[in-house]
Amino acid sequence: MIKKIPGETWKPLQFSGWKQLRKKYAVSNHGKVASYTDDIYADGQLLSGSLTTGYRSLNLHRPNNKGTLYIHREIARLFCKKPSPKHQFVIHLNYNKTDNKSSNLKWATLSEVSHHQQKSPAKIAYKKIQANRSSGLKLNTNQVSAIKKTIADPKRKLTYKQLAEKYDVSEMTLYRIKSGENWARVK
Numbered sequence: 001m002i003k004k005i006p007g008e009t010w011k012p013l014q015f016s017g018w019k020q021l022r023k024k025y026a027v028s029n030h031g032k033v034a035s036y037t038d039d040i041y042a043d044g045q046l047l048s049g050s051l052t053t054g055y056r057s058l059n060l061h062r063p064n065n066k067g068t069l070y071i072h073r074e075i076a077r078l079f080c081k082k083p084s085p086k087h088q089f090v091i092h093l094n095y096n097k098t099d100n101k102s103s104n105l106k107w108a109t110l111s112e113v114s115h116h117q118q119k120s121p122a123k124i125a126y127k128k129i130q131a132n133r134s135s136g137l138k139l140n141t142n143q144v145s146a147i148k149k150t151i152a153d154p155k156r157k158l159t160y161k162q163l164a165e166k167y168d169v170s171e172m173t174l175y176r177i178k179s180g181e182n183w184a185r186v187k
Contacts, residue, residue, distance in 0.1 A: 001041065001042065001043065002034055002045075002046065003041075004041060005030070008030045009079075010028045010040050011027060011028075011078045011079070012026045013025040013033075013078075015060075015069060015074075017065050021060065021062065022037075023034065023036065023037060024036055025058070028080050029079045029102040031075060031100030032046055033047050033049060033056075033071050033074075034046050037077065047132065054097040054098075055069050055070050055071070056098055071099070072090050072105055073090050073158055075100050075102055077104045080106065081107075082107045086109045087107035088101070088107075089107070089112075089113045090108070091105070091106050091112070093106055095120045095121060138169055138173075141183075143187065144183045144186045145186055147177055148177065150163060151174065151177070151178050159175050160175070
């Protein structure tokens, strides 16, 4: 039995194979998911689901379609307006992947997702740890400084491939150093 909460709306989940299941499923704008037989308030049971890469999910074994339903995507599909077909991803505005309230979800484009992730507190903390790391690195600050000078030199004779071989790193590492993605603090 599920209690009625003012302002909470439940909508039934309809997906491939849902009619063959014994129970029906519904999600609320408060980020909850429930199973029920006849009426959500009379015989409904709240479900916590599983965690799949940090996101709440339901693993439903449907005929011919064993798949995972991501709860945040289903709530966004039912409660959040999708601005355009390019908005194919759902982001959590407060960066908490388990907070699935519809007010915390937003449809986003790939570039919006990338921009949003860069502002994540977890990503910022990770970058700070990485910037202060001194062990387990292939390059040191002197080598990176020399690489940056070499790359910036208009009369450079070495190709990226040769430079990568010289320092025993990948060419992609050199491109990341050049763009500032890696070793941005070194001049």
